[in-house]
Amino acid sequence: MSKQYPLNVPAPHHFTYAVRDLPEVTVEQRERALQATHYNEFAFPSGMLTVDMLSDSGTTAMTNHQWASLFLGDEAYGRNTGYYVLLDTFRDIFERGGEKNWKKIIDLVRTDCRDVEKMMDEVYLCEYEGGLFNGGAAQMERPNAFIIQQGRAAESVLMEIVRNILAKRHPGKKFTIPSNGHFDTTEGNIKQMGSIPRNLYNKTLLWEVPEGGRYEKNPFKGNMDIEKLEQLITSVGPENVPLIFTCITNNPVCGQAVSMGNLKEINRVAHKYNIPLVFDTARWAENAYFIKMNEEGYADKSIAEIATEMFSYCDAFTMSAKKDGHANMGGMLAFRDKGLFWKNFSDFNEDGTVKTDVGVLLKVKQISCYGNDSYGGMSGRDIMALAVGLYESCDFNYMNERVAQCNYLAEGFYDAGVKGVVLPAGGHAVYINMDEFFDGKRGHDTFAGEGFSLELIRRYGIRVSELGDYSMEYDLKTPEQQAEVCNVVRFAIDRSRLTKEHLDYVIAAVKALYEDRENIPNMRIVWGHNLPMRHFHAFLEPYPNEEK
Ligand code: F0G
Secondary structure: OOOOOOOOOOOOOOOOOOOOOOOOOHHHHHHHHHHHHOOOHHHHHHHHHHHHOOOOOOOOOHHHHHHHHHHHOOOOOOOOHHHHHHHHHHHHHHHHHHHHHOOHHHHHHOOOOOHHHHHHHHHHHOOOOOOOOOOOOHHHOOOOEOOOOOHHHHHHHHHHHHHHHHHHHHOOOOOEEEEOOOOHHHHHHHOOOOOOOEEEHHHHHHHHHOHOOOOOOOOOOOOOHHHHHHHHHHHOOHHHHHOOEEOOOEOOOOOOOOOOOHHHHHHHHHHHHHOOOOEEOHHHHHHHHHHHOOOOOOOOOOOOHHHHHHHOOOEEEEOOOOOOOHHHHHHEEEEOOHHHHHHHHOEEEEOOOOOOOOHHHHHHHHHHHHHHOOOOOOOOOHHHHHHHHHOOOOOOOHHHHHHHHHHHHHHHHHHHOOOOOOHHHHHOEEEEHHHHHHHOOOOOOOOOHHHHHHHHHHOOOOEEEEOOOOOOHHHHHHHHHHHOOOOOEEEEEEOOOOOOOHHHHHHHHHHHHOOOOOOOOOEEEEEEEOOOHHOOOOOOEEOHHHHO
């Protein structure tokens, strides 16, 4: 054993060497910009912000290896080299059971391998089948992996094809699609296919505040409530549940982790009723980290080993690859070769041969909307940066620092006396329950959480996202769906961009705003109330709290 000289602070694992300065902006200037952009926070100019925590999506600071990989991008229209690299990166991490089995064909590209036979055998003409990423001729015969530039596009390709198949088989029927928590775009896509989204998690557990603000072990508040899931399936009938979704980590439920035990159980229930299980895996690496640190039996496993087990439980997945520190752009849709998703949504002849392969339908949609299957809406350089980013997300030290930043912010709010902080912190963000923040005094129609977000911009130049009554469309939902809304705002932390100084500024600002919460205005929607995913386009107007 090497000699140790322990300290009570962690050793840093990266440093920054590109710097972007921030402008000095006055409250009056921000006020003018808020008015000019109809109080829609998505339209507020980022160049006028001091700290932007709207999203961790696509906002990551890339590593030097990712920047370097851009120069290896192959922009060919057909079978660019990055296509092979990206699919095999996914196989390495999601299917090969850990680093010891990685093939890392990306290194052949990075070292400019000129051995054509080797490149043919190990990269260009390799055959794979039976998993989530067919390769070679199998991918052409039974397409099952689709590069798509971001998560919502993957969702919309999937939903549109599923909707068309179901409409043909059962005209006029309405379906229910449950999840532990659908993201806003997933919900939007499900509604647009005429189906009903449901969010089945345990809200009592979510709002529980631990002794002194700290849990000893993460309680996996993002889990699907298995009892609710079985109840829902049996009450609406399994034939009316075409898919079950599971969001990992559970972003709409405060970025909370989902345990491996829960994934296994969801898989068991889904398969008991012959329903394909689809993972929404925007933040799979953070989730694997939480499993490693908190679930029995995983402490000695690597993030990649855990990821392989996680993905063994899904029949299909959609992925926004813009989170988890992967890259600024990217996404994926895949299903298991000849698995339950394929069986349920393909059509077969009487002799068992395939009449219509659902993979071919998905590919047609991919090609007609996003580009051919070699790049699906991504540039060759983005594909390379994503492959590098995926490997980097398996680095324990990176994830450890990332989650520690979230904890620092959540505990900072808690220690400053701010009420409603959701504990423990999520893997990519900290959430505050607005009902509790406002002492339960503001009604669901006041959109006070949005008032909080806009006031944080106005006073301090900090942008966060409201993911509660306003964005999750509380007033447009049925009573049972309303009970599933978490009325929260989210402070997203992206990869290696924010420092302790940013977090301390945010803690001080939220403390000050909390102490003056009586004067945070409510908001009313003046245009776009019923538009799908209205928060991206609606116009708002503040009105003083006293008016209520
Ligand atoms: N699923 C989840 C869980 C997400 O968090 C997101 C995006 C998507 C799907 C859609 O992916 O943006 O690549 O099209 N979430 C971002 C956020 C926007 O801020 O949480 P996308």
